[in-house]
Amino acid sequence: MPELPEVETIRLQLNKVLKGLIIKHIEVRFDKSFQGDKKEVIGKKILGLSRYGKLLVVNFANKQNLAIHLKMSGRLVYLSNKSRLVGGHPQQKNEWEIDYPTHKHTHVVFTFSDNSKLYFWDLRKFGWIKVVDNSKLKAQMSKLGIEPFTDNFTLFNFRKVLKMSKKPVKLVLMDQQKISGVGNIYANDGLFCAGIHPSRKADKVNTKESVRLFNCLIKVLKNGIRYGGASSQNFRDTQGQKGRLQEHFLVYDRQGWLCPNNCGNKIAKIQLGGRGTYFCTNCQK
DNA sequence: TGATATGTTATCTT
DNA sequence: CAAGATAACATATC
Numbered sequence: 001m002p003e004l005p006e007v008e009t010i011r012l013q014l015n016k017v018l019k020g021l022i023i024k025h026i027e028v029r030f031d032k033s034f035q036g037d038k039k040e041v042i043g044k045k046i047l048g049l050s051r052y053g054k055l056l057v058v059n060f061a062n063k064q065n066l067a068i069h070l071k072m073s074g075r076l077v078y079l080s081n082k083s084r085l086v087g088g089h090p091q092q093k094n095e096w097e098i099d100y101p102t103h104k105h106t107h108v109v110f111t112f113s114d115n116s117k118l119y120f121w122d123l124r125k126f127g128w129i130k131v132v133d134n135s136k137l138k139a140q141m142s143k144l145g146i147e148p149f150t151d152n153f154t155l156f157n158f159r160k161v162l163k164m165s166k167k168p169v170k171l172v173l174m175d176q177q178k179i180s181g182v183g184n185i186y187a188n189d190g191l192f193c194a195g196i197h198p199s200r201k202a203d204k205v206n207t208k209e210s211v212r213l214f215n216c217l218i219k220v221l222k223n224g225i226r227y228g229g230a231s232s233q234n235f236r237d238t239q240g241q242k243g244r245l246q247e248h249f250l251v252y253d254r255q256g257w258l259c260p261n262n263c264g265n266k267i268a269k270i271q272l273g274g275r276g277t278y279f280c281t282n283c284q285k
Numbered sequence: 286t287g288a289t290a291t292g293t294t295a296t297c298t299t
Numbered sequence: 300c301a302a303g304a305t306a307a308c309a310t311a312t313c
Contacts (some may be wrong), residue, residue, distance in 0.1 A: 001291060054292080072291040073310085105310090124309045126292070167303080176293080183292070233290070234311095274305070276290075 002070040004148060004181030005224025006235050006243065007054050010076055013238040014118075015049045017078055018058070022046070022113040030107035033120060036131030040064045053144050053180030063134045073234040074120065074127030081115040098240065123234060145178040148221055158214045162202045169205055170198035171273045173217070182217065185230050185245075188252040188278050190217040192260075197284045198277045199270075223248065251278040259283060 002010075023042050028034040044060040051057065056076075058066040068076070077100045100106050100119040108120035108129060120129060132140065146152045146161065161179060165172045172178055173187040182190070191198050193216035196209055205213065229235050229243030232253050236242060246253070250260050255269040255278060265282040 003292095069292085071293075071308095122309095123311070124291075126308060174292090184290095273303095275292095 001072055001183065001185065001230070001233055002074065002235055003054060003183035003186055003224070003230075004051075005186070005221055005245070006229035007051050007056050007070065007181075008225050009229040009237055009243060010070075011049045011051045011056055014058075014076065014078065017080075017116070017238075018046050018112070018118075019048050020046065021116070023110055024113055024115075025111040027109040027111075028107070029109070030125065032125060033107035033122060033127065034129050038131065040131050040133075041066060052141050053147060053176055054183070055140070055144075057137065065132050065134065065137050067130045067132050067137060067140065068120075069128055070122070071124065071126035071128075073123040075122070075234070075236045075240070076238055077119045077121060077236065077240050078238040079117050079119070100240070143177060144180040145176060147180045148182070148218060155211060155214050159207070159210050162205050162210055165202040167202055168199045168272055169196060169202040169213075170277060172202040174273075174275075181221070184275050185232070185249070185252045186217065186220050186224060189220045189250040192251045192279060192284060193220060195284055198272055198279055220250075251280065254278055 022045055026034070026038045026042060028038070041060050041064050044062045044064065047059040047061055049056065049058050054069065056068040056070070058068070079100070100121060101109070103121065105123050106119050106121045107125070110118040112118070146157050162169065162172060165178070170187050170191060173182050173190065174184065188198070190213065194209065194213040196205060196213055224230060224245050227243055227245040227248060228237060230245035230249070231242035232246045251267050254267045257267050259265045259267060259280040259282065261280065261283050263280065263282045265280050267278055268281050270277050
């Protein structure tokens with residue numbers, strides 16, 4: 001569930017603390033979580049962090065990168081050389097008290113030149129970290145669709161993407177090869193904001209509606225970043241803390257709640273492309 | 286116990 | 300052949 005705003009939250013936080021550091025050591029506890037030759041990045045200086053859709057990238061001075069995809073449950077928790085997030089008992093029931101250094105779902109541990117550490121924690125083990133050089137990274141990125149908050153994300157391009165597909169508009173929003181960074185949360189809330197039914201065929205969304213949807217997507221994504229991401233389930237920031245967008249969802253995860261427009265209707269839930277889809281039958285046509 | 290949640294990709298099916 | 304639908308991956312929670 002880390003989507004664009006959640007990954008951006010992590011990028012902003014890590015960019016501050018990792019820039020200029022050197023990786024001293026990488027401990028891989030679960031092989032599938034780390035792919036490639038770790039020697040390529042050990043001893044190399046970190047220039048900064050970038051993000052492409054939901055992909056987080058650590059850039060190194062030697063034209064190598066760590067590409068990181070958190071998939072559904074990945075976390076990156078950073079502990080400085082002094083602080084420990086918690087002491088004591090590992091695997092406490094209270095999730096605030098996860099002891100990341102020893103926890104069973106911590107799969108990769110980075111140690112930096114100043115002895116601070118970054119823990120890759122991933123309950124479902126779908127996430128990964130890959131060593132890729134600049135050209136390979138560029139090839140990966142070229143597969144991604146138009147990226148919100150870049151020059152590419154224009155109304156013209158957005159309309160073109162919608163016009164090209166007969167699939168339900170929600171699936172198009174979530175297709176990373178068409179629009180990068182939007183997942184289930186922001187697709188649901190964006191469509192509600194625009195008053196568009198998630199099942200509508202993308203190419204049948206008219207000009208006026210697509211303008212609304214374009215602006216709404218930007219709005220809900222910005223809101224996500226403002227609240228530090230959505231932690232309805234597994235997302236945590238680099239301090240192990242929850243985001244707060246879940247307190248402000250419009251329709252996502254709100255089955256049976258009253259419509260936020262106060263129309264008196266209750267939020268419905270259906271399956272679309274195998275994913276939970278939430279909307280107001282009254283306000284979204 | 287079994288259904289559910291999730292992002293992406295691989296593998297059917299139409 | 301292309302587009303659409305579904306299974307697979309893993310695990311905790313309800």
